Amino acid sequence: MHAYPTLEERFARISSIEDAIGILQWDAETMMPEGAADSRSDQLATLKGLAHEMLTAHDTGDLLDQADQDSGHLDDWQRANLREMRRIYLHAAAVPADLVEASSRAVSRAELVWREARQNGDFALLLPHLSQVLTLQRQIGQAKGEALGLSSYDALLDSYDPGLRQAAIDPLFAELGAELPALIQEAQEHQKGRPAILPLDGPFPVDDQRRIGEHLMKAVGFDFNRGRLDVSLHPFCGGSTRDVRITTRYSEANFMSALMGVLHETGHALYEQGRPEAWRRQPVGLARGMSLHESQSLLIEMQACRSQEFVTYLAPLVRETFQGEGSAWSPENLHQILTTVEPGFIRVDADEITYPAHILVRYKLEKALIAGDLQIQDLPSAFNDKVKRLLGLTVPDDSLGCLQDIHWPGGAWGYFPTYTLGAMTAAQLFRAASQADADILPGLAKGDFAPLRTWLRANVHSKGSLLTTDQLLIAATGQPLTAEAFRAHLRERYLGH
Template structure:
């Protein structure tokens, strides 16, 4: 037991270092002056190097071996904690410290250049920096793969979602991808028979958008004593344990995009704020992988906040906030706006049906780049071709194409599949929640998220990483992940059957 207790102390220290990294990264995305970028890059690289050294020190492996010998004496939570410690250690010890720091520096530089490249649609500006990030990610994937007995891309997937493999993703995505073109076409055909959408006239002042965003965050259950809302180029949820930071971006011409972004990130924040208090600084208290994390954001944004019930609550709020007049502000029109199906260029603004197509494109391309089957300089052309094939769109410039996301410059290779896996998981969880508690949908109609939040706290948030992803989903819904549940949800909401 002494070995296990020593491991708890060690991982608590690592958690504190990672919390400091989280706040520094949040600051870099929101408030840091551009001239501080090089210093911040060094700071992050140093802290990540320290955390890596603590985690991969020889005594960590010795403590794990000794704790494993006594694991029969551990209860469920400590035993699961030890399992997660071992997994994290295997990932970290596979990667040399100099490669960890090289990755941090490459990412910091690439993210900074990405902002300018995205603004100007200049892929050539980003190319050398993105090439460096990819080279490092290939090395990391190779190193982890050798340690874990996995192909490089599977090893990267496992970093974000423990146990996730291409062999599990491919049939789910193939099944969904085969139906997407018909779903999109049928939904657009059905829309033609509905009353025309009435546009909402702006401008919509940013301060008003922020105020209603914070009002809805509070309704969903965000704790402002342990978090805040800010602005960044790309919306995200970050920060540290007990201090959850979320961001959005505003346009005075369209308040709905920022509002849905806020609700999306609030779903992430609820998960972070709902993790088990006793285990918050231990691996077992962490969120259960990014597919589950994305399910929480999409459950709030897509399943709950685009439901007819919630829109009946939302309509008078936004009408009052923006002093709207006329039938354009009634629930029927707002619901049509929020459930409009129209292929578009920007992933984060995509509707619920076309969104998976964006992920299928990125999944295919990043696998090819990691495998060396697609050269980085050929990315824009390949990206544009895939978007044309799946969505029928001609990408006009790289800002609307491969430059729109920060994930690849940010070193998040293997992350993209979790968005659509999260959407599938969200549909399955929301269906189970509504079946378990008939007060959830009526609650949304009055802005009361407490029935839904209570179910999520009990069945997802409070579980941390006690269970594997599959075990957690089966315990909560009675079945493993099934693409059909998500497809049924899309047909019911958008096709009426």
């Protein structure tokens, strides 16, 4: 009978260590002087090690078993919490300490070499390090897979997105992949029929950009009493659940990129700030997974803030802020800027419709690499083949190809698919929301996100990890994830039907 409360206390402490790590990582990207990097590495390694030790303490497994035996005394919330505790424990305990350490070291080295390799487009330089990271990721996948009764790749997927399986992704991505090349081409054709885009002339002062960013964050629902906006080289949403630190990066030449970035991170932040206060520090209070997290950022950025409705609110606001003049600042022109389709080499610069092609390339390749069906030295040519097939582009240089992302040298295998699953989920949720509340779209046209936020709070944020992703989606939208809403959204926005 004491096992469950003991576990709650242990996980609460672990959660506070994770929160501290989140703030220290934010600080490292935003505030920390460069010379403190070594000291910060020591701090993070120590805290991560302590959290891991507490999680995998010799009695955690027994406590989980005892709590399971006593689970008749637990309510639904506690049972869900216990389920999440076990999942987290299994992932952590499955991997022997020396494998964790070897992988961490290999990743640190590979990330360092990757920066140089990417700069020079030199895959051969990265190859031995990437090969080492892959070998260790395969071992981790196998170890986790054995503990969880999953294939290696499924076990890696499950690390980022509980319950996500290759068998669920394959048909969704196959459906999308079959349609994408034609869709991209049609969208470009369709685009040609529209008036030429008028450029917005800067410079756009950073202070004005920050002011309008904060204004829109507030409109969307960001709570500045429990979060901040700052600047970092790579924008992110971090900090801790009750202290959400988002970042952006300003360019005086282009305000739209930072602004859309801020709105994207604000979507993530809403999910962090919107989970129940009383569930804080417990696993059931955590975000459900990376697909759902990405769905919240893409729902705000792509579904809501690139909609015709919102742009009618945005256009006069930015025109006034930056003292813009002329028809370049019309809602129609702004909307065209925000929905331009242009196949390119770089994933992070991709538009909404070509982005999934980048993900499909990476998903297929990492699956094959983990399964041993592709050799790591063959990655560049396999990568370039797939880019040619899906995007119609000839990669001139590995820095614009398989060297562009940090994920693989960084040891984040099984992460890529969550971006596009997030986009699909966003479309499905946004459609359900708009159908459930007729005030949502008209609200966006007035900069009023309250109806949308209310729906998201009720149907997504407030659930934490109480439900599985499937259960959550069925409750919110009537069905598990399909590609249908996303495909319809793309056709409507980019083909006009």
